[in-house]
Amino acid sequence: MEQYEPDDRLSPAQVAAMRRSLRNGRAALTRRSLLRASAGGALALGGLGSLSACGIPAAGKTAGGTSAEDHSAQEKKIAFSNWTEYMDVDDSGKHHPTLDAFTKRTGIKVTYTEDINDNNEFFGKIKPQLAAGQDTGRDLIVLTDWLAARLIRLGWVQKLDPANLPHAFANLSGQFRSPDWDPGRAYSYPWQGISTVIAFNKKALDGVEVTSVSDLLDNPKLKGRVGFLTEMRDTVGMTLLDLGKDPASFTADDYDAAIARLQKGVDRGQIRRFTGNDYTSDLTKGDLAACLAWAGDVVQLKADSPDVDFIVPDSGYLTSSDNLLVPNKARHKTNAERLIDYYYEPQAAAELAAYINYVCPVDGVKPYLAKIDADAANNPLIIPDKAMQAKSHAFRSLSAKEETAFEAQFAKLTGA
Amino acid sequence: MSTLTEAPPPLTPAAPAKKPPRRRGRWTPYWLLLPGLLWLVVFFALPMIYQASTSVQTGSLEQGYKVTWHFATYWNALGDYWPQALRSVLYAAAATILCLLLGYPLAYLIAFRAGRWRNLIMILVIAPFFTSFLIRTLAWKTILADGGPVVGALNTLHVLDVTDWLGWTAGDRVLATPLAVVCGLTYNFLPFMILPLYTSLERIDGRLHEAAGDLYARPSTTFRKVTFPLSMPGVVSGTLLTFIPASGDYVNAELLGSTDTRMIGNVIQTQFLRVLDYPTAAALSFILMAAILLMVTFYIRRSGTEDLV
Numbered sequence: 001m002e003q004y005e006p007d008d009r010l011s012p013a014q015v016a017a018m019r020r021s022l023r024n025g026r027a028a029l030t031r032r033s034l035l036r037a038s039a040g041g042a043l044a045l046g047g048l049g050s051l052s053a054c055g056i057p058a059a060g061k062t063a064g065g066t067s068a069e070d071h072s073a074q075e076k077k078i079a080f081s082n083w084t085e086y087m088d089v090d091d092s093g094k095h096h097p098t099l100d101a102f103t104k105r106t107g108i109k110v111t112y113t114e115d116i117n118d119n120n121e122f123f124g125k126i127k128p129q130l131a132a133g134q135d136t137g138r139d140l141i142v143l144t145d146w147l148a149a150r151l152i153r154l155g156w157v158q159k160l161d162p163a164n165l166p167h168a169f170a171n172l173s174g175q176f177r178s179p180d181w182d183p184g185r186a187y188s189y190p191w192q193g194i195s196t197v198i199a200f201n202k203k204a205l206d207g208v209e210v211t212s213v214s215d216l217l218d219n220p221k222l223k224g225r226v227g228f229l230t231e232m233r234d235t236v237g238m239t240l241l242d243l244g245k246d247p248a249s250f251t252a253d254d255y256d257a258a259i260a261r262l263q264k265g266v267d268r269g270q271i272r273r274f275t276g277n278d279y280t281s282d283l284t285k286g287d288l289a290a291c292l293a294w295a296g297d298v299v300q301l302k303a304d305s306p307d308v309d310f311i312v313p314d315s316g317y318l319t320s321s322d323n324l325l326v327p328n329k330a331r332h333k334t335n336a337e338r339l340i341d342y343y344y345e346p347q348a349a350a351e352l353a354a355y356i357n358y359v360c361p362v363d364g365v366k367p368y369l370a371k372i373d374a375d376a377a378n379n380p381l382i383i384p385d386k387a388m389q390a391k392s393h394a395f396r397s398l399s400a401k402e403e404t405a406f407e408a409q410f411a412k413l414t415g416a
Numbered sequence: 417m418s419t420l421t422e423a424p425p426p427l428t429p430a431a432p433a434k435k436p437p438r439r440r441g442r443w444t445p446y447w448l449l450l451p452g453l454l455w456l457v458v459f460f461a462l463p464m465i466y467q468a469s470t471s472v473q474t475g476s477l478e479q480g481y482k483v484t485w486h487f488a489t490y491w492n493a494l495g496d497y498w499p500q501a502l503r504s505v506l507y508a509a510a511a512t513i514l515c516l517l518l519g520y521p522l523a524y525l526i527a528f529r530a531g532r533w534r535n536l537i538m539i540l541v542i543a544p545f546f547t548s549f550l551i552r553t554l555a556w557k558t559i560l561a562d563g564g565p566v567v568g569a570l571n572t573l574h575v576l577d578v579t580d581w582l583g584w585t586a587g588d589r590v591l592a593t594p595l596a597v598v599c600g601l602t603y604n605f606l607p608f609m610i611l612p613l614y615t616s617l618e619r620i621d622g623r624l625h626e627a628a629g630d631l632y633a634r635p636s637t638t639f640r641k642v643t644f645p646l647s648m649p650g651v652v653s654g655t656l657l658t659f660i661p662a663s664g665d666y667v668n669a670e671l672l673g674s675t676d677t678r679m680i681g682n683v684i685q686t687q688f689l690r691v692l693d694y695p696t697a698a699a700l701s702f703i704l705m706a707a708i709l710l711m712v713t714f715y716i717r718r719s720g721t722e723d724l725v
Contacts (some may be wrong), residue, residue: 120689168718224587272592273674287562287591392525400478415678416500416686
């Protein structure tokens with residue numbers, strides 16, 4: 001490399017700068033400058049005086065009322081946010097036949113977005129707008145029971161108008177009619193029901209019999225190959241049932257007992273891990289021999305890998321639902337109600353159920369579903385029969401205080 | 417650590433020249449700094465202040481949160497979650513050391529021995545980054561599956577008996593154990609180690625090696641006395657770039673770990689999203705930041721190198 005000859009027309013500072021850059025720009029960041037910068041940053045943080053200006057306003061008190069002006073008549077459209085893979089899709093993968101039929105009949109254009117992946121995450125996403133009394137840009141959202149209950153409790157969703165929901169009112173199946181968090185379904189209607197059952201991989205079990213949550217927690221042959229769910233209500237609810245308690249009316253002591261029972265499983269290394277939806281791959285690979293699972297997933301898994309199957313414990317199983325809600329300040333409430341009602345017509349409900357395999361909350365669907373898919377119509381996981389319905393239990397709603405305490409306890413169980 | 421990306425210190429003022437320089441461009445540097453400063457304020461300073469405020473608030477979702485200067489949150493958080501915090505530091509340190517042990521020979525090879533293969537190997541190092549972090553981590557679940565060839569081989573060689581005895585694995589599996597989490601961290605952050613190391617090594621003048629040889633230094637002595645000291649800037653920045661994100665990571669512990677491998681990032685995520693205890697989550701974030709700042713400061717002071725890049 002040739003030595004650079006400084007030009008005498010340059011000022012010393014410029015020369016210094018050029019030298020610096022010639023040293024491969026290395027002097028740009030030195031130990032000293034980093035230390036100095038860190039100290040500066042720490043000092044800046046020391047200026048805590050401005051902090052008291054912040055604060056998070058009370059969630060329940062939405063400024064300016066809950067409803068916005070309803071633009072349904074002028075604007076024939078609706079924004080519908082749903083979970084991924086929770087809607088029928090045609091072969092091209094671009095169109096949703098049931099939604100298209102709705103648009104054709106009513107002229108209401110549906111902007112369908114699959115932007116809900118996780119209840120907690122989605123709550124974090126919409127919380128700032130709803131707390132500030134602003135429009136979320138969504139007219140219809142789908143949330144699981146407990147989060148729907150929380151939103152109703154906080155006053156963040158709009159009361160539905162029964163006049164726009166004749167089919168929904170008539171066809172809603174009995175087991176979903178009156179949850180304790182929304183008596184008479186004033187604010188919400190179920191999109192699909194979810195059953196929590198025990199799934200297993202026949203090959204991985206290798207002859208070990210699993211019939212109950214106790215088997216999962218106690219059988220030494222399954223050590224380290226058992227999974228539970230990160231959804232507190234599913235895991236604790238199934239354990240409560242196994243302990244002979246009713247998840248619809250348990251006490252704090254019962255809850256403690258269930259947590260202690262699970263904790264033993266964690267301490268002994270019986271429970272491999274707590275999973276979200278990712279248990280499906282662990283189960284098909286055989287890393288998990290048996291686990292708590294959502295029945296809709298199992299129906300789909302079974303189709304792909306013949307080793308996977310499920311059982312419903314004698315002690316019963318947990319049913320929850322994902323619910324359609326109209327958030328505050330939504331601009332197209334009437335359109336949203338018409339869409340809800342549309343999915344309670346047996347034909348549309350059957351088409352949807354045939355595609356997504358969850359528990360159909362609509363009565364009278366069976367003959368319609370049988371025409372599309374006879375197997376699905378006879379599957380008790382999709383249309384529960386009497387025996388199945390008798391075993392179904394719901395998790396009771398929790399007060400805000402209980403919810404925080406229980407979630408904290410459960411978080412500790414799962415390793416915090 | 418946004419401090420790493422901060423602009424270089426301004427030039428030292430010009431020494432008194434005969435004629436004072438023209439003042440026209442006086443504000444130019446500040447205008448040029450403006451976009452960066454705005455970025456820092458909006459995406460770093462303001463969120464920091466907001467988080468700092470949250471950490472000293474009390475209340476609930478229903479009643480709202482108010483600043484009550486409740487500093488006890490910090491003590492309670494530390495008291496409840498010190499095992500996870502300690503574990504994060506240990507896992508991150510282990511991953512950083514593994515990255516260094518794996519990355520240094522590779523960077524050395526690329527810098528001095530690869531010849532015309534240099535670019536190809538560099539691309540191979542960076543290529544995994546073309547897919548998402550999540551996919552790369554999930555791939556490890558397939559690689560380390562219980563019935564997979566890797567675990568089978570380790571079992572046959574009785575390696576897992578040793579690691580089980582050490583408490584790194586449980587029984588005859590690797591997934592859902594500390595070893596899997598550390599492997600995931602090492603894999604995911606390895607390029608952050610290799611790139612600065614390579615930059616440092618590549619700058620070393622080859623004639624220095626020749627000179628060392630002329631002075632009868634054995635290759636090992638050359639490495640110890642010439643190459644390694646000159647690559648210290650790369651070692652330091654590589655370890656920082658690996659250790660800092662690794663200690664706050666929660667994806668690897670979530671996907672490859674179990675209940676007894678949860679790191680501080682997992683706790684913060686759970687507290688923030690699930691338990692809705694925002695003050696504790698914010699306090700833990702600050703504890704993590706302070707701990708990293710302290711450790712990094714100590715490390716940079718001790719490492720004895722002046723240049724960092």
